Amino acid sequence: MSRRGCAASPARRSARWGCATWRAWTTGNATIAAVLNAAALRSGLATASQLGVGRQRRAQPIRVGFTYNVKRSHDGDDEAEWDPPETIIAIANALARQGHIVVHLEATPDLPRVLAEADVDLIFNIAEGVEGRNREAQVPALCELLGIPYTGSDSATLAIALDKALGKKVLLQHDILTPKFQVMESARERLSPDMRFPLIVKPNAEGSSKGIGSTSVVDTEDELRAAVKVCVERYRQPALVEEYIAGREFTVGLLGDKRPRVLPPMEIKFKKDTKRPVYDFAVKQEWEEHVYYECPARLTEAEQKAMEKIARATFWALDCRDVARVDMRMDPDGRIYVLEVNPLPGLTPGYSDLVLIAQAAGMEYDQLIAEIMVGGLRRMKDKRREERELEREREAQSKDLAKLADKDKSEKKRTVAKLSPAAAA
Ligand SMILES: Nc1ncnc2c1ncn2[C@@H]1O[C@H](COP(=O)(O)OP(=O)(O)OP(=O)(O)O)[C@@H](O)[C@H]1O
Numbered sequence: 001m002s003r004r005g006c007a008a009s010p011a012r013r014s015a016r017w018g019c020a021t022w023r024a025w026t027t028g029n030a031t032i033a034a035v036l037n038a039a040a041l042r043s044g045l046a047t048a049s050q051l052g053v054g055r056q057r058r059a060q061p062i063r064v065g066f067t068y069n070v071k072r073s074h075d076g077d078d079e080a081e082w083d084p085p086e087t088i089i090a091i092a093n094a095l096a097r098q099g100h101i102v103v104h105l106e107a108t109p110d111l112p113r114v115l116a117e118a119d120v121d122l123i124f125n126i127a128e129g130v131e132g133r134n135r136e137a138q139v140p141a142l143c144e145l146l147g148i149p150y151t152g153s154d155s156a157t158l159a160i161a162l163d164k165a166l167g168k169k170v171l172l173q174h175d176i177l178t179p180k181f182q183v184m185e186s187a188r189e190r191l192s193p194d195m196r197f198p199l200i201v202k203p204n205a206e207g208s209s210k211g212i213g214s215t216s217v218v219d220t221e222d223e224l225r226a227a228v229k230v231c232v233e234r235y236r237q238p239a240l241v242e243e244y245i246a247g248r249e250f251t252v253g254l255l256g257d258k259r260p261r262v263l264p265p266m267e268i269k270f271k272k273d274t275k276r277p278v279y280d281f282a283v284k285q286e287w288e289e290h291v292y293y294e295c296p297a298r299l300t301e302a303e304q305k306a307m308e309k310i311a312r313a314t315f316w317a318l319d320c321r322d323v324a325r326v327d328m329r330m331d332p333d334g335r336i337y338v339l340e341v342n343p344l345p346g347l348t349p350g351y352s353d354l355v356l357i358a359q360a361a362g363m364e365y366d367q368l369i370a371e372i373m374v375g376g377l378r379r380m381k382d383k384r385r386e387e388r389e390l391e392r393e394r395e396a397q398s399k400d401l402a403k404l405a406d407k408d409k410s411e412k413k414r415t416v417a418k419l420s421p422a423a424a425a
């Protein structure tokens with residue numbers, strides 16, 4: 001039987017953990033927890049049930065299922081969004097250092113079966129998924145189906161954010177400025193007269209700057225049609241055509257849930273004096289040659305406040321959870337445009353934008369991973385509390401039913417005694 005359904009289920013176990021126990025376990029020190037609990041019992045400061053140290057209620061670490069896609073090929077950009085083994089090891093180690101048991105779960109088509117049997121308490125999710133514009137939503141949707149809490153945004157947010165045009169519609173609905181755009185499914189479509197060159201062409205549902213290169217910024221209809229054709233044929237999806245925003249580029253990291261913490265904006269500074277700089281695929285591969293980062297970015301107080309406000313509004317508009325990164329450009333008139341939202345940002349140590357931002361904000365890698373975990377842990381506890389309440393209700397109902405049945409039995413006995421005293425005797 002899986003540990004999920006057995007008598008000492010994780011739900012019941014952790015709910016009874018005392019504070020000291022909880023903190024000590026999460027820092028990986030069970031011995032300290034045991035000593036503290038023993039002292040509290042001896043001095044009468046707490047009862048065994050308050051501390052959850054009853055015989056069957058032995059505290060256990062949390063089993064964290066870690067879902068990811070491993071990058072095995074570096075040819076082309078097919079697996080560009082997937083994570084290299086070094087990143088996976090770094091995250092797994094950070095989780096283990098927090099005292100969790102890490103269960104590795106590669107997000108292959110086998111995952112539904114493996115996850116159903118994995119008996120995990122919580123999922124730490126960085127899986128990009130396998131195919132299609134809903135691919136980032138695949139693991140969260142599976143967790144929702146199986147009732148397993150997980151870190152990060154839910155399936156709806158991940159699907160909408162990956163479909164850039166859909167995400168931009170949500171932003172516009174919330175009066176958040178984003179470059180004017182048009183979706184083209186083929187190179188033959190008419191360009192809207194509202195659109196002003198230069199334009200930039202990118203696949204509608206890719207990340208890591210896949211499909212963005214030296215021919216993506218276009219000045220004429222011929223160039224536009226050529227770029228759309230390459231994009232549609234190569235990535236088998238519509239092309240997103242946007243007005244190119246000249247100006248400085250920034251990315252802003254957020255951590256938390258209802259009231260996310262906005263980390264200091266980071267500016268992407270281009271080393272070469274290019275006419276229209278783009279943080280494209282080639283630049284991201286050889287970033288040291290092309291860019292450097294400034295975090296916190298040099299901004300006036302008003303600009304910084306405006307950027308933080310837009311980042312937070314974007315996070316809320318898309319209903320993000322736990323972590324996100326918002327990419328922006330500021331034009332020469334100081335207008336700030338949201339280019340896109342990344343609710344599943346890269347976490348490669350020393351490389352990914354969010355990790356660099358966290359570092360600049362004085363956060364160690366382990367702390368960044370721990371902060372992403374906070375929301376997942378809270379949802380896990382909420383779920384366990386609901387399960388306990390439901391169980392209590394069920395127990396109360398069955399007690400009531402038993403009482404009713406007893407009452408019914410004695411009434412029947414009394415009736416029989418009245419009608420036929422001899423039989424009753
Ligand atoms: N409308 C635009 N105007 C100016 N530059 C743009 C525009 N859209 C994209 N870019 C440039 O292209 C880069 C990549 O675009 P975008 O962030 O949309 O792609 P992505 O593949 O989702 O990237 P990632 O997921 O790695 O953040 C931007 O960082 C920016 O430099």
Ligand SMILES: [Mg+2]
Pocket residue numbers: 327340
């Ligand atoms: Mg981006």
